[in-house]
Amino acid sequence: MPQLKFCKTCPICGRKSLIPIHCLGKSMTCGHCHGDFRATDTTGSSNHESELMDRVESLLASSGDQLRLSL
Numbered sequence: 001m002p003q004l005k006f007c008k009t010c011p012i013c014g015r016k017s018l019i020p021i022h023c024l025g026k027s028m029t030c031g032h033c034h035g036d037f038r039a040t041d042t043t044g045s046s047n048h049e050s051e052l053m054d055r056v057e058s059l060l061a062s063s064g065d066q067l068r069l070s071l
């Protein structure tokens with residue numbers, strides 16, 4: 001079973017770190033700057049995901065139109 005990870009931007013150095021999902025909400029040390037921060041998912045994943053899907057669907061729809069025009 002693959003280990004689930006989520007992406008968190010370090011509040012100290014601004015670089016992204018992959019954090020194992022079981023460390024969510026725990027205190028982490030950044031692998032880049034060794035700063036301490038809390039591993040919270042601030043993006044609001046469920047809302048973000050449906051938003052993303054809407055964007056993907058509209059992108060697919062518009063690229064479909066372009067494809068039809070170019071043919």
Ligand SMILES: [Zn+2]
Pocket residue numbers: 010011012013014015030031032033034035
């Ligand atoms: Zn950092």
